[in-house]
Amino acid sequence: MTETLRVELGSRSYPIHIGEGLLGEAALFAPHVGGRLAAIVTNATVAPLYGRRLADTLERAGAESLSIALPDGEAHKNWRTLDLVFEALLRARADRRTVLVALGGGVVGDIAGFAAATYQRGVAHLQVPTTLLAQVDSSVGGKTAINHPLGKNMIGAFHQPVAVVADTATLATLPPRELAAGLAEVVKYGAIHDAGFLAWIEENAGRLTARDPAALAHAIRRSCEIKAEIVERDERESGARALLNFGHTFGHAIESASGYGNWLHGEAVAAGMALAARFSAAQGRIPSADAERLAALLARLGLPAKPPTIARDVWLEYMGRDKKNERGRITLVLLDRLGRGAIVKDAPPAALEDFLASA
Amino acid sequence: MTETLRVELGSRSYPIHIGEGLLGEAALFAPHVGGRLAAIVTNATVAPLYGRRLADTLERAGAESLSIALPDGEAHKNWRTLDLVFEALLRARADRRTVLVALGGGVVGDIAGFAAATYQRGVAHLQVPTTLLAQVDSSVGGKTAINHPLGKNMIGAFHQPVAVVADTATLATLPPRELAAGLAEVVKYGAIHDAGFLAWIEENAGRLTARDPAALAHAIRRSCEIKAEIVERDERESGARALLNFGHTFGHAIESASGYGNWLHGEAVAAGMALAARFSAAQGRIPSADAERLAALLARLGLPAKPPTIARDVWLEYMGRDKKNERGRITLVLLDRLGRGAIVKDAPPAALEDFLASA
Numbered sequence: 136m137t138e139t140l141r142v143e144l145g146s147r148s149y150p151i152h153i154g155e156g157l158l159g160e161a162a163l164f165a166p167h168v169g170g171r172l173a174a175i176v177t178n179a180t181v182a183p184l185y186g187r188r189l190a191d192t193l194e195r196a197g198a199e200s201l202s203i204a205l206p207d208g209e210a211h212k213n214w215r216t217l218d219l220v221f222e223a224l225l226r227a228r229a230d231r232r233t234v235l236v237a238l239g240g241g242v243v244g245d246i247a248g249f250a251a252a253t254y255q256r257g258v259a260h261l262q263v264p265t266t267l268l269a270q271v272d273s274s275v276g277g278k279t280a281i282n283h284p285l286g287k288n289m290i291g292a293f294h295q296p297v298a299v300v301a302d303t304a305t306l307a308t309l310p311p312r313e314l315a316a317g318l319a320e321v322v323k324y325g326a327i328h329d330a331g332f333l334a335w336i337e338e339n340a341g342r343l344t345a346r347d348p349a350a351l352a353h354a355i356r357r358s359c360e361i362k363a364e365i366v367e368r369d370e371r372e373s374g375a376r377a378l379l380n381f382g383h384t385f386g387h388a389i390e391s392a393s394g395y396g397n398w399l400h401g402e403a404v405a406a407g408m409a410l411a412a413r414f415s416a417a418q419g420r421i422p423s424a425d426a427e428r429l430a431a432l433l434a435r436l437g438l439p440a441k442p443p444t445i446a447r448d449v450w451l452e453y454m455g456r457d458k459k460n461e462r463g464r465i466t467l468v469l470l471d472r473l474g475r476g477a478i479v480k481d482a483p484p485a486a487l488e489d490f491l492a493s494a
Numbered sequence: 495m496t497e498t499l500r501v502e503l504g505s506r507s508y509p510i511h512i513g514e515g516l517l518g519e520a521a522l523f524a525p526h527v528g529g530r531l532a533a534i535v536t537n538a539t540v541a542p543l544y545g546r547r548l549a550d551t552l553e554r555a556g557a558e559s560l561s562i563a564l565p566d567g568e569a570h571k572n573w574r575t576l577d578l579v580f581e582a583l584l585r586a587r588a589d590r591r592t593v594l595v596a597l598g599g600g601v602v603g604d605i606a607g608f609a610a611a612t613y614q615r616g617v618a619h620l621q622v623p624t625t626l627l628a629q630v631d632s633s634v635g636g637k638t639a640i641n642h643p644l645g646k647n648m649i650g651a652f653h654q655p656v657a658v659v660a661d662t663a664t665l666a667t668l669p670p671r672e673l674a675a676g677l678a679e680v681v682k683y684g685a686i687h688d689a690g691f692l693a694w695i696e697e698n699a700g701r702l703t704a705r706d707p708a709a710l711a712h713a714i715r716r717s718c719e720i721k722a723e724i725v726e727r728d729e730r731e732s733g734a735r736a737l738l739n740f741g742h743t744f745g746h747a748i749e750s751a752s753g754y755g756n757w758l759h760g761e762a763v764a765a766g767m768a769l770a771a772r773f774s775a776a777q778g779r780i781p782s783a784d785a786e787r788l789a790a791l792l793a794r795l796g797l798p799a800k801p802p803t804i805a806r807d808v809w810l811e812y813m814g815r816d817k818k819n820e821r822g823r824i825t826l827v828l829l830d831r832l833g834r835g836a837i838v839k840d841a842p843p844a845a846l847e848d849f850l851a852s853a
């Protein structure tokens with residue numbers, strides 16, 4: 136069964152298709168790739184699993200297909216890898232009608248999306264996420280980026296895809312650590328926006344980690360609904376969209392301080408959410424019991440609810456580079472209760488420093 | 495006297511201020527930079543001439559200023575130079591409220607504009623063009639890009655500035671070759687859009703090359719008017735905007751085949767316009783006398799009206815990479831008469847090949 140949601144952004148609106156086996160459904164792709172060059176941007180891990188199948192589908196949809204396989208992993212989310220895409224496109228004489236098709240997880244989606252935003256000043260792209268994290272989060276909303284040695288996701292663009300096709304069957308091949316990393320973002324939606332959904336995740340934690348298809352499908356659909364709703368309100372993150380960064384300010388610091396790729400993004404976000412919840416409690420915004428309830432759920436899902444050891448000044452250094460910051464003040468996403476996030480620009484610096492010293 | 499035009503693009507509309515001494519007018523800058531970090535992106539040639547003056551003005555306008563001087567020249571319009579901007583911004587902890595201020599010619603404007611399009615997924619930028627070419631063409635319209643080893647301007651974005659401030663006094667320090675290169679783009683506007691303006695350029699060629707301030711001011715204003723009108727009709731070059739590429743398909747091939755920087759962009763465009771006019775005549779679109787009239791005007795302005803020797807296959811190789819092309823067919827901008835350009839997607843390939851073999 137295919138479920139279709141829509142992200143409503145005027146002329147940049149697009150569908151999100153969710154279902155089992157969608158990689159084979161040419162009809163979903165045809166409106167976007169028919170009569171065009173479709174360049175599949177993927178990685179060395181995903182290409183052997185799904186590359187041939189998707190290429191067949193795109194060709195049945197009327198496209199000429201080309202495959203560009205990148206090295207796998209966050210450590211490669213940089214200019215050098217991006218340039219592999221540009222070089223392949225230029226060698227193939229890809230013109231402005233070309234559609235890039237991102238087949239893979241968050242890193243592939245971010246690189247392919249940014250390549251689409253900037254190749255010949257912008258071509259279309261389609262997201263075909265194959266990890267849970269990409270299906271519930273990074274493939275939706277148009278944020279694209281590469282990392283810079285001085286900060287994560289610092290170079291990028293807002294560039295909405297023309298469609299998202301999430302084939303839940305691809306989750307069968309996902310390593311358990313990656314599945315858990317995706318569940319971290321699912322928890323995030325509950326924590327910032329929907330206490331009922333958070334309770335549902337608690338009740339169904341066992342089914343989710345056991346990859347029960349119906350439970351995963353519900354988690355993906357509800358996550359995409361919440362993300363679409365927030366992105367529709369604030370496409371370019373001038374306000375409410377920053378809520379989606381719950382756990383990410385601490386999380387990005389964990390990723391940067393540990394070297395890109397040692398912690399998975401979702402793992403760092405999990406530890407970051409636990410920290411943000413505890414700091415919310417320390418600030419008197421929520422009861423400590425609620426922070427511990429969130430941490431316990433993350434632990435049940437196989438996620439780290441504690442950060443690695445990081446010196447206070449290193450925390451501040453990396454958190455100080457966050458894109459949400461203004462005028463040198465660190466912006467945080469905290470909780471006003473479980474199910475309601477808050478963008479906080481005036482957290483007392485001394486309190487944050489004390490908190491980090493003992494984190 | 496300051497003249498102000500507006501480029502009307504809805505929420506992306508902006509003013510173009512043209513006049514003598516505007517680099518010193520804090521009031522023009524204050525609405526855009528007040529209370530923000532203003533990062534001047536310039537080059538090693540322009541910085542000593544105007545950098546301090548602009549920094550003073552920006553500080554009087556209420557900004558904190560930072561200067562980023564890049565190496566000078568088209569040969570540096572690449573990722574490595576772009577990354578110098580990112581690195582300086584990240585080291586300065588520049589946040590999303592930062593405004594980049596491009597002070598220089600077309601290369602500086604293109605790099606600073608692309609840096610603004612992609613730093614933290616997009617910040618504002620202001621264009622302060624100091625060459626005639628940048629004042630009449632590249633600072634207006636929001637096209638930004640860097641070159642790729644496999645093609646000119648292949649990586650970029652559409653990102654409109656928040657304002658353009660063209661100080662005509664800066665033309666006093668412009669080398670004669672650069673002045674002529676700017677006049678090539680002025681001729682372009684007449685050739686594609688306004689026969690009366692073309693006749694005016696012919697009548698005033700001597701005043702223009704002698705840098706008569708009133709003649710230059712008129713040429714700049716009329717060029718910006720025409721460019722604004724075309725960009726308003728087609729911001730992202732899905733149609734009419736391609737007219738602005740008159741002379742550029744041949745011109746880009748000349749630049750690429752000769753190595754970036756040996757021919758100035760405007761010189762290559764001049765030779766490219768002469769070729770495009772002659773090919774228009776060969777195709778029976780205009781009388782040969784009109785093509786020769788255009789070539790004669792370019793020569794009077796000190797511009798090359800003939801290309802260097804390039805083998806036919808090299809022409810086709812580089813012209814085949816043009817961004818206007820579709821499905822492997824070369825798109826050309828030709829003339830239907832002097833004062834009216836035409837976007838031609840179906841020029842007979844054999845005729846073009848024969849023409850290039852004898853070009």
